[in-house]
Amino acid sequence: MDFFKPANLEELLLKMQESSENRYLLAGGTDINVQIKNGLIKNAEVIYINHLAALNGIKETETEISIGATTTYFDILHSNLIKKHLPYFQASLDFFASPILQTSATIGGNIANGSPTADVMPLLLVLDADLKLISKSNSRKIPVSDFYFGYKKHVMKPEEIIFKIVIRKNAEEGYQHFYEKVGARKTLTIAKVALAGLKKEKSGKIKEIKLAVGSLNEFARRLPKIEAYLLGKTVTEIDYNKIDELLNLEITPITDLRSDKEYRYHVCANLIRTFLNQ
Amino acid sequence: MKINFLLNKKPVTIDVDPMKRLLDVLREDFQLLGTKESCGEGECGACTVLLDGKPVTSCLVNVIQAEGKEVLTSEGIAEEPLGKLLIDCFDETNAVQCGFCFPGFLVSSYYYLISNGELNLEKIKKALSGNICRCTGYQKIFESVLLACERK
Secondary structure, three states, X not given: OEEEOOOOHHHHHXXXXXXXXXXXXXXXXXXXXXXXXXXXXXXXXXXXXXXXXXXXXXXXXXXXXXXXXOOEHHHHHOOHHHHHHOHHHHHHOOOOOOHHXXXXXXXXXXXXXXOOOOOHHHHHHHOOOEEEEEOOOOEEEEEHHHOEXXXXXXXXXXXXXXXXXXXXXXXXXXXXXXXXXXOOOOOOOOOOEEEEEEEEEEOOEEEEEEEEEEOOOOOOEEOHHHHHHHOOOEHHHOOHHHHHHHHXXXXXXXXXXXXXXXXXXXXXXXXXXXXXXX | OEEEEEEOOEEEEEEOOOOOEHHXXXXXXXXXXXXXXXXXXXXXXXXXXXXXXXXXXXXXXXXXXXXXXXXXOHHHHOOOHHHXXXXXXXXXXXXXXXXXXXXXXXXXXXXXXXXXXXXXXXXXXXXXXXXXXXXXXXXXXXXXXXXXXXXX
């Protein structure tokens, strides 16, 4: 392994300008070290970034909360700022990984690694979070829903890094919320299915609805067809056969060592029903 | 690369591959064999140590991450009053069977005592949920930590 530890953010961004076929950024190490152990990452160029203060920490502006890419889940779970403005987000993170992994695992790493089961993604999708990507010459903000385009494939240019995750302070204000991760046990489990949801009702009708799933496609995604169908409906007007039909168009569950596609499909349909009836 | 850190309260310097796992550095370079490797993927907790006071799985920590920080292993915890208390409680409750997971459980239990310490079974279960015991001696392990919470 070729190893580089930049002195500061400038040096990191300068290094990222150099072309590299096999480059990995090392933050908490909870994904990369498993891949190294299993021989999936070999002879790589590793750039260490966990010591860079510019990439770490939770900050607020008048309207937004920003979470630096190398902020750990431990720090997010213990942040008073997150507790005050994004309590649903914070409470939903509680059973991620395990208490002894939350201390290392970073939110930026969770996103950059790009696993379809990444626990944080359904939440960021319903919160309409943005990602701030930076390179030496450029900086851009993209909706988190635009980040992936295939299995472990994302839109970052080789010279770009995830700088921070930005969530509006009122992103969950006034919404009924739902988050359920289904696995073989509570902690230390990789989700078979995960559903995050936010909804607002007015005079009994669904006024706003946001649904996002993980572990059911090549990458986590919203369910726009089901959202569109539900808008303006009362609970009794919802036709669940129609939802099942639309769900078939939106998810492509697979059978693997953790579960099978039929189970995943049915559990997802049931989670949606549970949320809509709550 | 030269890496400095505090190991069980003593300053140490080691010239090592910065990507070497903290687990291997502890076992091979410092002969601290209390820290065990089982799954090597962060899923069992046998290699748990405290890094700057927080529990981490040392099989997923590269030694570069310890630079300038404090590492406390099960050996270091065994010298602390609360560590001694926990060992006595595990002993009294017969909570240690094969013993392989015990150093990891000791570290997570110690962290629970210093960070929370509330006499609350659900909170203890959650605090220990990253550690796995394949003798399945969980009930006695929980009883040990409850006992330590009472006595501390």
